[in-house]
Amino acid sequence: MNKKMSQSIGISESTTIEWKPSLSQIDRIIASIVAFANTEGGKLFVGVSENGELVGVMIGKGTVENLANKIAQHTEPKIQPRITVKKIEGKEIIIIEVKASGDKLILADGRPYKRVGPSTRQMGKDEYEGLILEKYRESHHFDEEVCKGASLSDINVPKVKNFLSSAKKKRDLDIDENGLLKVILMQLKLLKNGKPTNGALLLFGKDPAKFFEQSEVKCIRFKGVDVAGEMIDLKPVNGDAISIVKEAEKFIYDHIPMRAWIESGKLERQEKWLYPPKAIREALANAIAHRDYRTTSKVQVRIFDDRIEFWNPGHLPQGWTPETLKLTHESKPVNPSIAKAFFRIGYAEEIGTGTNKIITWCKEWGLPEPEFKYAGSSIVVTLRKTKITEEYLTQFSLTERERKVIEHIVAHKQIGSGEIQKMFKITRETANQLLKRLIGLKIIKKQGAGKTTYYILKNS
Numbered sequence: 023m024n025k026k027m028s029q030s031i032g033i034s035e036s037t038t039i040e041w042k043p044s045l046s047q048i049d050r051i052i053a054s055i056v057a058f059a060n061t062e063g064g065k066l067f068v069g070v071s072e073n074g075e076l077v078g079v080m081i082g083k084g085t086v087e088n089l090a091n092k093i094a095q096h097t098e099p100k101i102q103p104r105i106t107v108k109k110i111e112g113k114e115i116i117i118i119e120v121k122a123s124g125d126k127l128i129l130a131d132g133r134p135y136k137r138v139g140p141s142t143r144q145m146g147k148d149e150y151e152g153l154i155l156e157k158y159r160e161s162h163h164f165d166e167e168v169c170k171g172a173s174l175s176d177i178n179v180p181k182v183k184n185f186l187s188s189a190k191k192k193r194d195l196d197i198d199e200n201g202l203l204k205v206i207l208m209q210l211k212l213l214k215n216g217k218p219t220n221g222a223l224l225l226f227g228k229d230p231a232k233f234f235e236q237s238e239v240k241c242i243r244f245k246g247v248d249v250a251g252e253m254i255d256l257k258p259v260n261g262d263a264i265s266i267v268k269e270a271e272k273f274i275y276d277h278i279p280m281r282a283w284i285e286s287g288k289l290e291r292q293e294k295w296l297y298p299p300k301a302i303r304e305a306l307a308n309a310i311a312h313r314d315y316r317t318t319s320k321v322q323v324r325i326f327d328d329r330i331e332f333w334n335p336g337h338l339p340q341g342w343t344p345e346t347l348k349l350t351h352e353s354k355p356v357n358p359s360i361a362k363a364f365f366r367i368g369y370a371e372e373i374g375t376g377t378n379k380i381i382t383w384c385k386e387w388g389l390p391e392p393e394f395k396y397a398g399s400s401i402v403v404t405l406r407k408t409k410i411t412e413e414y415l416t417q418f419s420l421t422e423r424e425r426k427v428i429e430h431i432v433a434h435k436q437i438g439s440g441e442i443q444k445m446f447k448i449t450r451e452t453a454n455q456l457l458k459r460l461i462g463l464k465i466i467k468k469q470g471a472g473k474t475t476y477y478i479l480k481n482s
Contacts, residue, residue, distance in 0.1 A: 030108070030110050031067045031070055031074070031076075031110070031115070032065075032067075034074065034140070035072075035140035036139065036140050037061060037062055037064065037137045037138075037139060037140070038058070038062055038063065038064035038065065038137070039064060039065055039066075039067070039140075040054045040058075040064065040065070040066040040067070040140075040142070041066075041067050041070035041071065041072060041074065042054075042066060042067070042068045042069075042070070043068075043069070043070065043071045043072070043077050044068065044069070044077075044079055045068055045079060045085075045089065045116075048089075048092060049131075050142070051066060051068065051118075052092070052093055052096050052097065052130045052131075053130045053133075053135050053142050054066055054135070054137075054142045055093060055097070055101060055103060055118060055120050055130070056097055056101070056128045056129065056130040056134070056135045057135035057136050057137045057142040057143070058120035058122075058137060059101055059120050059121070059122060059123040059126075059128040060122075060123060060126045060127070060128055060134060060135060060136045060137075060145070061122065061126075061136050061137040062122050062137070063119075063120050063121045063122035064119075064120055064137065065117060065118065065119050065120070066117075066118040066120070067115055067116070067117055067118075068115060068116040068117075068118070069113065069114065069115030069116060070115060076110055076111055076113045076115065077113070078113030078114050078115060079114060079115060079116055080114075081107055081114050081116070085116075086105050086107065086116070089105060089116070089118075090102065090103075090105055093118075096130055096131050097128060097129065097130055098128070098129045098132070099128060101120065101128060103118050103119055103120045103121075104118070104119040105117070105118050105119075106119075125153070125156075125157045126153050127150075127153055127154065127157060134150045134153075156337075163356070163357060163358055163359070164220055164314075164315045164316055164356075164357060165219060165220050165221030165224065165315070165357035165358065165359040165360050166211075166214070166219055166220075166221060166358065166359060167214070167219060167220050168214050168215060168217045168218075168219060168220075169217070169218055169219060169220045169222065169223045169233055170233075171233070172217070172218050172222075172223055172227075172233060173217070173218070174203055174204060174207075174218060176218065176223060176227055176228055176229075176232075176233075177203060177207070177218060177222060177223070177226050177227065177228070178226050178227065178228045178262070179203055181225075181226045181262060181264070182199075182203065182206060182207075182226050183199040183200075185225070185226070185264065185363070185366075185367060186198075186199040186206070187199060188366075188367045188368075189363075189366040189367050192366065192367050192368040193365070193366045193367075193368070195366055197209050197210070204216075207222055210222075210359075210363070211359060211362075212225070212226075212359060219359065220233075220234070220315065221357065221359030221360055221363075222359075224237060224262065224263050224315070224357075224360060225262055225263050225264060225359070225360060225363050226262055227262055230260075230261065230262055230263075231260050231261075234315060235318070236315060236317065236318050236319065236320055236335075237260070237263070237266070237315070237320075238258050238259065238260050238320050239258075239259045239266050239270050239309075239310065239320060239321045239322070239323065240256070240257075240258055240259075240320050240321070240322045240323070241255075241256070241257045241258075241259055241270055241273040241274070241322075241323045241325075242255070242256050242257075242322065242323070242324050242325065243255040243256075243273075243277040243325045244324065244325065244326050245327070246326065246327055247326050247327050247328050247329070248326070249324070251326075254277075255273075255277065257273050259273070263310050263311070263360055263363075263364075264363075264364075264367070264369070266310060267303070267306055267307055267310060267364075267369060270306055270323055271302065271303065271306060273323070274302055274306075274323065274325065274330065275295070277325045278295060278296045278297060278325065278330070279296055280293045280294065280295060280296070294387075294433075296407050297330060297384075297387070297389065297405050297407065298383040298384060298386070298387040298389070300379070300383045301379075301380045301383040301384055301387075301392070301405060302330070302405070303369065303370075304370055304371065304376050304379060304380050304383075305330075305332045305380055305392075305403045305405065306323065306332060307364050307369040307370035308332075308334065308370060308376055308377070308403070309321045309323075309332045309333070309334040309403070310360070310364075311355065311356075311357055311360045311361045311364050311370060312334060312336065312355060312356045312357065312361065313334050313335050313336045313356070313357075314335055314336035314337065314356060315357065317335050317336070317399070319335035319399065319400065320335065321333060321334060321335065322400075328406060328407055329404050329405060329406045329407065330404070330405045331402055331403070331404050332402065332403045332404075333397070333400045333401075333402050334400055334401045334402070334403070335399060335400050336356060336399075336400070336401060337399075337401070338401065339354040344394035344395050344396060344401070345394075347377040347394045348377065348378070348381060348394065350378070351377075377394065377403075380392050380403070380405075384405060386435075388408055388431075388432055388433075388435055388479070389405065389406060389407060389408055390406045390408070390409070392404060392405050392406070393406070408432065408479070410428060410432060410465070410479055415428070415465075418463050418465070423446055423456060424456060424459070424460060426445065426446075427442060427445075427456065427457075427460065427466075428460070428465065428466075428479070430445070431466065431477065431478060431479050432479070435478065436469070436476045436477060436478045437476065437477050438475065438476045438477070439453045439454055439457060439475070440453075442456060442457070457477055460477075461477075464480055465479065465480060466478065466479055466480055467479075467480040
């Protein structure tokens with residue numbers, strides 16, 4: 023195939039390119055068009071053999087119109103692709119350009135298809151039903167539906183007033199906390215057809231568990247680094263979503279230590295939590311606000327010696343993977359009402375930056391980048407503590423000075439030779455020898471050069 027021809031019809035068939043020799047294969051052509059629509063979109067070239075040879079097609083007066091009609095008649099919802107005729111090396115071919123469908127639910131004669139590499143394949147029943155369910159979830163948010171069996175008498179008015187007071191301070195929300203409950207809920211979009219929504223009960227219910235047993239959060243402290251280890255503490259946390267965040271946080275802080283160090287020139291010991299509080303709050307609030315309340319599974323907070331795991335029962339938006347959470351992404355809340363409420367009181371980010379900020383906060387804290395993964399039917403966010411632990415350091419027989427250098431880096435992210443000289447009132451040569459030994463032990467590593475040289479932990 024020459025270069026000019028490959029630029030016209032592609033080098034080979036792929037996820038977005040298909041060749042068909044003639045219109046006699048109309049059923050397969052329509053199936054491929056639907057497959058393109060249900061995947062990434064693409065181009066189908068009629069008049070090209072499966073080997074990429076130009077064979078051309080006979081183009082009559084009504085050829086293109088008849089083709090367009092057949093495509094519309096045999097697809098649901100109807101597809102109207104762009105159809106053009108092009109002459110290449112003296113032979114006419116038909117080019118059918120298909121755009122990707124938003125919901126990936128296009129059918130060809132009642133059957134769903136997708137592209138897998140250069141092939142068109144029929145979707146499995148489970149996959150197609152999963153897409154239907156995903157579409158339903160995107161248009162029918164659980165927290166926006168009327169709570170069956172609930173009335174305004176099930177709403178805790180003081181909780182609503184406390185929320186409005188906090189939201190006014192945090193985000194300048196202008197809703198009169200002394201107004202009628204019905205009006206307040208209407209302004210917060212927590213009322214539908216005069217009845218409180220699921221979101222209203224989850225946020226301000228007197229007893230949310232009466233309606234949603236799955237709203238409980240399980241907080242567990244394990245001994246060691248594995249679920250097979252002894253369960254030191256287990257606390258089911260119930261109540262409204264806002265109170266649950268506070269109580270679950272309290273459990274976390276009861277079970278994680280403070281990190282302490284001594285700074286040169288300061289008499290008092292410096293301390294901070296093992297994990298950044300902002301990251302804890304964001305991960306916890308996200309798990310509660312973005313979980314799938316249609317399942318009976320519960321949010322779990324698992325604390326181990328070396329990490330905290332936040333288990334969120336649910337799924338990511340269609341086409342997203344855990345890696346998407348690390349990139350710049352839009353906000354697609356599973357429960358918009360709850361997410362909005364958390365945003366208004368400063369519990370979480372609303373604009374799709376929450377996971378990005380968790381990453382930033384952990385790095386600024388001197389911790390490894392947090393992990394995002396699927397585990398069973400849950401999305402799991404893991405915050406890990408630094409690998410530079412007491413257990414890790416005992417193997418090196420460090421001097422007191424070496425330990426203080428490491429503590430300084432843990433607290434301040436880096437250190438320079440000059441700082442060490444001032445810290446211990448030693449010469450540059452002695453400071454450099456100390457640094458050289460820590461580099462040799464692979465505890466720290468050198469960054470920069472010349473006057474801009476500094477040292478950071480190697481295995482944080």
